[in-house]
Amino acid sequence: MEQIVQQIEAYKQEIAAFKAKTAEELEQFRIKFLGTKGIVKGIFGEMKNVANDKKKEFGQVLNAFKQLAEAKYEEFQQLKEAGNGAAGNLDLTLPGEPHRLGTRHPISLVRNKAIRIFERLGFTIAEGPEIEDDWHNFTALNLAENHPARDMQDTFYVQNNPDWLLRTHTSSAQVRTMELGKLPIRIICPGRVYRNETISARAHCFFHQIEGLYIAENVSFADLKQTLYYFVQEMFGENFKVRFRPSYFPFTEPSAEMDISCLICGGEGCNVCKHTGWVEILGCGMVHPQVLENCGIDSTKYTGFAFGMGIERLTMLKYQIKDLRLFSENDLRFLKQFQGVL
Template sequence: MFDQIEKLTQEIQAATAQSQQELEDFRLKYISRKSVVAELFSGIKDIAPEDKKEFGQKVNGLKNTAQAKFQELIEALESTQGPGKDRPHDLTLPNIPNTLGSVHPITQTREQIIEIFERIGFNVSDGPEIEEDWYNFTSLNFPPNHPAREMQDTFFIQKDPDILLRTHTSNVQTRLMSMEKPPFRSIMPGRVFRNEAISARSHCLFHQVEGLYVDKNVSFADLKNTLYYFAKEMFGHDIKVRFRPSYFPFTEPSAEVDIYWGMETELDRKMTKGTGWLEILGCGMVDPNVLSNCGIDPEEYTGFAFGMGIERIALYKHKIEDIRLFFENDVRFLKQFTALS
């Protein structure tokens, strides 16, 4: 059997493969489970005890030689033929179109919102998603144990109660006001997190765009004109818009902005709770306490702020009735949205 090992070693070293079939024949004869090398392994039991160690070493060497030669034959064949070159080309097959994927509707809506505000002088600011309590709550007029904190179900970091996942992108506003000097005119798009039940109208992860304008002599009229401009550019010049008084701890006075969705279909009545109006954002004049907390003199500067949910805007734009569709990555849903040019 030692002579057989020597003979097989010479065969393997001299082997060539000019086609995929010859390569497969080599694999079956020398490497597969039913190969001649495998038969030698099964024959170890018939070897005299004093020769088993030497025989096993030589069979292992033969196995390694076969595997190395097989890899060498693969590389040599690919270098001469290339992948698939031994297969005939069917020129009657249709061409494979060079198609582009679509842009996610949330991304489309976000970019459109940014573009609209950039036209009137707003730049884009960004901040951390894992935030300190000061920037997310306290500096925004949410003192400890304030009832307004219960308006937002927060994901706190367990080991440090002062660290949390931001519940709004207002943390970027307070960082901007704390670290720079007015005037500011900026928008803050980003992801936010709230410990809420997932349903057709709400999710624990969603996207916001907030805006901040701080300067001397900024008025509520500036806020209204800015948001009227946004609504008409986003939804069309015939859109109906209304302001309603509201409450937020960080703005005073505060308002919510609604657009008229309609009451023509069952979807219209469902999304607007039977009113025909859909709330798209909250806004107001920056509370003097917030300015003071961030080191800005409220006697010298005033400002306005607003915040909107990108999913809510996308729902209206595309007449989608379930917010969960944005997060399920269903290709049947996503391919309906054409790529941006």
Template structure:
């Protein structure tokens, strides 16, 4: 029996493993439950009682030797993998390389818009993205079957045509006005959905910021001065602003606001269609019907509202010509904004 133990000791010492398969074969032979060492322990019952102590000690020593050898074979195999190929030596004097993420460009613009309006007293509100017909259309002066509803292609819930993905964050305006008492000075940013073909200039979902101010004696001059302030804070003090008459069911009078193209500085380019102007938002005085739908006396209170697309603002601010890039999560695109947050 002593000869068998010595033979195993020699075999363990001479064992090598240059592949994972050879390492596994060693483990099965010397470490596993059904290994040759297990057989030696089973022989304990056949050893004379006076020799069992010495025998057990000898077998335990061989077991320890086998486990130590197994660990050394693992280390040797890992070292050989690391040294394979033409890796450059590690320079321990270099600073640690940490791959940090970045704030999304739409988040950058969202935060900047909120910051600008918070400086003049606007608070931020949120609302559900799945809305009912009343909050998304009816309360905003969209009569049932009115052609104005066709201005926005809507994603309706098939099982309930009264429920839809909101087409604008104006629905938040209704929820605030029907549940609180004026004055209101609120900003409502969020994601909205419209059933549109996806292209460089349109998407089936985008992000919008709705703002509204309701109080006594609020006039058109308040709307214009608020938006003048916003445009110059975001795009620079040299930015020129103009208003053009427009139509929205929930405001009267209504206007779209343009700024001088910040890419060509008003000289004309493909972004502004060589006009020197770029439209950035819609606005107007809140229609009295909207106030009355929310239980607010339109004889006592007036207000204005405006809405803008964050993607459109980001395209102008960062000179991006394809808004699909904002939702594709291409790290090559996103890494360009690391130092802008």
């Protein structure tokens, strides 16, 4: 230990006499004394060879030595900040580096446009939690616990509470709005939803929806059809065909699915439209009386319609994208294609 203390005293004298004139000399000092293989770290490694009754005394000597070296380095820190003379050679006449502006994701572009269209029709936005309970996601919507239609919306459950799940549709936000009892209701519910799906070009385990709900007195299916006709014309233009097909949803009666002619293949058939020439863009129908009653609304006085659509499907049609997986892969080669659209 005595020999090491003598070495430390010699190094202290060297440090005290050190004067740095350039950033290079200061860096050499740092490497020699404070670097990962420097003198300070090497001497600290000798602690294991010191007797236990001497460790405290030796540790104080080491700490004082380290602090001396660090203080000397900080004393000449202004040389390092001078940046090896770079500041003095800065050409202020050079143009600055441009700031690259980001762009909105295509999903966000279509979502925002759909919201603006429905806002012109008097719809307001209602939102709800992504982690829902069974009542708001299923039971209140006429999907009892053992209802077979639940198989179409298999989802992910929270392990520590089986009643909690990742919502399968934004209809749960509609239920929460109806439970407030403030009529009439005219809302759209955009948001992310989850389902236990096999990931493919047309499906994913999470996606985005916009659902709409209108409840008032004397609401008819004709009101629903004209609302949706207006929406698709504003979203896609008028160069396509539209058809309604009878369908089944537990929360609406009667129910329908709305198709438009495929904008990607022009109706000739492709993997997006399953080679039929038609693409389903939404499901809709008149709100089931039982759903109204479940939410405390008098079904003998009020009627309403509801609809729901996947934003990914709308985006694929609008921008002629053939693989839904591109939206979540964060591939800049894909995303940069939308840089002209802010």
